[in-house]
Amino acid sequence: MNEVIKPWRRVGDFHGRATRKEYWSAMIQLTLIFVLFVVFFVAADETLPSPVVMFVMGMLMLVFLVVAAVVGTSVGIRRIHDFDVTGWLVLTFYIPYLGWIAMIIIGCIPGTPSQNRWGADPRGGPALQQVFS
Incomplete structure (x- = not known):
């Protein structure tokens, strides 16, 4: 449950x-949430x-x-920092068509x-490995 709430607690934390x-x-x-918005938008357009x-x-x-851009950018920058690269790489998210590929690749690279x-x-990290070794 903590992983579900954590990105929202760290909104704007770069x-x-x-x-x-x-x-x-x-x-x-x-x-x-975006898909739900689209569904409600279409339903509202058809009914009212x-x-x-x-x-x-x-x-x-x-x-x-706007909120999604801030959340996505902040978690993306922190994710990129996890594998020791500058957070400016997050700008690749905003390249049309290639941004989705960048998001998937960045989400799969281990830290x-x-x-x-x-x-x-x-x-x-190592502290946890020492506990279980």
Whole structure:
């Protein structure tokens, strides 16, 4: 449950590291919320084809897209930091068509197993390995 809430607690936190689990949790949540918005948007358009309803739905979608951009960028930067690369690589997310590929690749690369320049290993790293060895 912590991995579900963690990306939302760290909204706007562009420092530190994020595990693959935290990254994928955020990306899946954002995708599901977007799909729900689209479904509600289409349903509202078919049941109440009013310009006022469409305007309100459009504004809600715009607010969601801004929040999603901040959440996705912050978790993406922390994920990139996990494998010891500069967070500016997150700009590849915003390249049309190639951004999805970049998101998948960044979500699959394993992090450095010990401390790097952006902080300690979020999975516990060597300290955890010493406990179980």
